Amino acid sequence: MSRAAGNQTPSGATEDYSYGSWYLDEPQGGQELQPEGEMPSCHPSVLPGLLHTCLAVLSIVVLLLLALLLRRRQPWLHCGHGRSRLPSPVNFLTADGPWTVPTAIFMVLFSSLCLLLLAEAPLPFLALASPSSRDGETEAPRGSWKMLALLYYPALYYSLAACATVRHEASHLLGSTLSWAHFGVQVWQRAECPQGPKIYKYYSLLASMPLLLGLGFLSLWYPVQLVRSFSHRIGAGSERLQGSFPEEYLKTLLCLKKLRSSSHTFKRGFLPQAWICFRHYVYTPQRGFRLPLMLVLSATLTGTAIYQVALLLLVGVVPTIQKVRAGITTDVSYLLAGFGIVLSEDKQEVVELVKYHLWALEVCYISALVLSCSLTFLVLIRSLVTHRANLRALYRGAALDLGPLPQSPHPSRQAVFCWMNFSAYQTAFTCLGLLVQQIIFFLGTTALAFLVLMPVLHGRNLLLLQSLVSLWPFWLTLALAVTLQNMAAHWVFLKTHHGWPELTNRCMLYAATFLLFPINVLVGATVVTWRMVLSALYNAVHLGQMDLSLLPPRAATLDPGYHTYCNFLKIEVSQSHPAMIAFCALLLRTQKPQPCTAPQDGFRLGAGEEGMQLLQTKDSMAKGTGPRACQAKARWGLAYTLLHNPALQAFRKRSLLGAQANGTQP
Structure with missing residues (x-):
């Protein structure tokens, strides 16, 4: 009788009960349920592709202005018969020069490449042209776009690094503008979307810390150099410091030899x-x-x-x-x-x-x-x-x-x-x-x-x-x-x-x-x-x-x-x-x-002197202190110091390539 009574219940009630018991977690209104522990995708107010497009265009404009400025400052250089000369991003073989700017640039570049590994769009501005690439419909060419992005990011930061090598007030002004633009875009993106769905919710923010640190340093370094260049013109002082x-x-x-002799006076202790x-x-x-x-x-x-x-x-x-x-x-x-x-x-x-x-x-x-x-x-x-x-x-x-x-x-x-x-x-x-x-x-x-x-x-x-x-x-x-x-x-x-x-x-x-x-x-x-x-x-x-x-x-x-x-x-x-x-x-x-005389009070020796x-030796009153002897000593010292210098061996005569210190041939 209980089974019969149960079967006599209205069919509509049975269906409502069954659907209510099995689909309690079904979202209403066609909404998609987010898995537990997964962060929803962030939708910024301005598309990242649009920001990157603006940065790329600004970088190209800055690079062209630097090339024109360099051509105007050095018109005597034969740079392709009148064509503009691109500035060098980093002077790698320069003995003297700032270390901070190249290190900051490379830190920013490497951090950008690390963020590229998990990026949905390898080239951010491509999302403007093909929005379907986000949804995985064009998954096959994504690897090729990532390989192309390995060339895009160095080109993007080329202008930012080249502003430091020109060493001019205009280049410092351009570097300040470009560094503020890069730093502002990065801060804006991290402030709007501090969390991300990939790996860990704060991974993108933590991984971009070296990027923000490098761009923040450059946004301060360029204005400081601009103020210094306007306060005192870099002229003879810079040549003296080179x-x-x-x-x-x-x-x-x-x-x-003098330092070694004086170092023996210290007591040997723990x-x-x-x-x-x-x-x-x-x-x-x-x-x-x-x-x-x-x-x-x-x-x-x-x-x-x-x-x-x-x-x-x-x-x-x-x-x-x-x-x-x-x-x-x-x-x-x-x-x-x-x-x-x-x-x-x-x-x-x-x-x-x-x-x-x-x-x-x-x-x-x-x-x-x-x-x-x-x-x-x-x-x-x-x-x-x-x-x-x-x-x-x-x-x-x-x-x-x-x-x-x-x-x-x-x-x-x-x-x-x-x-x-x-x-x-x-x-x-x-x-x-x-x-x-x-x-x-x-x-x-x-x-x-x-x-x-x-x-x-x-x-x-x-x-x-x-x-x-x-x-x-x-x-x-x-x-x-x-x-x-x-x-x-x-x-x-x-x-x-x-x-x-x-x-x-x-x-x-x-x-x-x-x-x-x-x-x-x-x-x-x-x-x-x-x-x-x-x-x-x-x-x-x-x-x-x-x-x-x-x-x-x-x-x-x-x-x-x-x-x-x-x-x-x-x-x-x-x-x-x-x-x-x-x-x-x-x-x-x-x-x-x-x-070649001893320096007197109020007389300063030249750089070459x-x-x-x-x-020279310590005994200034020794034999051979005339001008000719002094010149001979200076020439001998120069030849002796540069004898084994690989940078000059290539420009010697063939008979001197194997010369020894005492002048004998091997």
């Missing part, structure tokens, strides 16, 4: 020794030396790459683990029982155990990430010390074991190619090296935590320790074999005679070697395992270090990173030698020969 670093290097080099060790392993600025701009850019890009990769690894994994840990219910006990894993009879205890293990996994991941970033940063600091040591040695003409030297002093095609790719290779090696370190260290910390630490703390699941204990005869035999062989080698097979060790008891030595051969095979298997672990850890830590070859010395030239570094050093030394730049600056600023005075 050779400051090379002249400082030359003075330090020529006064090196703090001086600690400071010396610190300077050997951590880069500290030294008087008279300045790293080339390319190395400074590489260090800046390495730091930016560490931040970007670490941020991606952090926000891509940790929030997911936290969501999984927060969503664990008692149903996980049935899931584990399906795989034959029974942690406890109490379901609530199983939930707590699973949450605890997920928390331990999160701790292992974060610890591995911190360790990877710390080691990569320390390797970067240590590499700067190696770069300085190699450059100083090559500046003074020393021969380093950096691969085969070029047969000709002229720059080779391969060396120029390696020099162009050095900073890009260093950035790519750092990113990949940090990723490999994270994987290796995460696996190691997870194995250590779940197989050793947690079983020891809780006193259960001691599988690894029990397996090691069950093999105690094997480990005891190996330990006794190694210990006895070392003791016998020290007390039985060696005998000290007249202060020199000699081999003795050869019959016992031969017998012990023969009898212990099988055991030594097992010892060798253990040692080779340890060798593989050490090699993997060492290569993983130094994967991003280009000044060190990961291959043996005989195969060092097969390492592409080390080969690129060697050719990079050759180009830097041959094209921007500080001694050559200093002497050329002194010769260019010497207008007329002056008498100051450079000549550095080459």
Whole structure:
């Protein structure tokens, strides 16, 4: 009767009840339900494509104005028979010049490329022409558009970087306008849409922090330079400052003997020794030396790459683990029982155990990430010390074991190619090296935590320790074999005679070697395992270090990173030698020969005379202090200093290419 009564209910009521029970979560009015934890797409007031189009047009206009300004300032240069000359974005081989603008530009460029990886529209202004590309209808050509975007962003920031190389009031004004436009657009976009649906809601904002930092610095630097240029006209003062670093290097080099003699007066103590060790392993600025701009850019890009990769690894994994840990219910006990894993009879205890293990996994991941970033940063600091040591040695003409030297002093095609790719290779090696370190260290910390630490703390699941204990005869035999062989080698097979060790008891030595051969095979298997672990850890830590070859010395030239570094050093030394730049600056600023006399009160030596005075001896009253002798000393000092300069060897006569310091031919 109850079934009949139930069947006699109106059909409309039954349908309403069934639909109401099964479709309670159905959105009303045709609205689409957003998945839990997913951020909705942001719709800014102004389309990003329109903003990028305006920035691209403004950059082109600024570049054309800079070209016209450069043509007006330097009309004597043969730039294609009257065609406008494009300014250089960065003077990479300039000895003196601001480091801050190129580093900020490259930091902005690399951060833009990192944001490009997850961008829906590779080229933002394409969304204006084809809005359907957002919805995935044209997914196939998106990869080709991303490859084209790799050329678009350097072209976009070309004008912003070129405004600093022209060094004119108008260029500073254009740079201020362009930097404010870029910075304003970025701040506007981040303020309207601080959250995004990709990976993590704040990933786009956090990843754009180096971009905002670089653009903010440029928006302040250009106005400051504009005010300075209007306050005092850059004329003779700028020419005087152009050779400051090379002249400082030359003075330090020529006064090196005096500095060494005075350094012996310091007392040897704990703090001086600690400071010396610190300077050997951590880069500290030294008087008279300045790293080339390319190395400074590489260090800046390495730091930016560490931040970007670490941020991606952090926000891509940790929030997911936290969501999984927060969503664990008692149903996980049935899931584990399906795989034959029974942690406890109490379901609530199983939930707590699973949450605890997920928390331990999160701790292992974060610890591995911190360790990877710390080691990569320390390797970067240590590499700067190696770069300085190699450059100083090559500046003074020393021969380093950096691969085969070029047969000709002229720059080779391969060396120029390696020099162009050095900073890009260093950035790519750092990113990949940090990723490999994270994987290796995460696996190691997870194995250590779940197989050793947690079983020891809780006193259960001691599988690894029990397996090691069950093999105690094997480990005891190996330990006794190694210990006895070392003791016998020290007390039985060696005998000290007249202060020199000699081999003795050869019959016992031969017998012990023969009898212990099988055991030594097992010892060798253990040692080779340890060798593989050490090699993997060492290569993983130094994967991003280009000044060190990961291959043996005989195969060092097969390492592409080390080969690129060697050719990079050759180009830097041959094209921007500080001694050559200093002497050329002194010769260019010497207008007329002056008498070689000691300076008097109220008389200031010229720039060229100051450079000549550095080459004179302390005894000014010695023999040969006349004008001719002074001129001969200056010429001899110039020839002696520039004898092994690669930048000038190419312009010598063929008979002087192999000349030695004493004038003899090889």
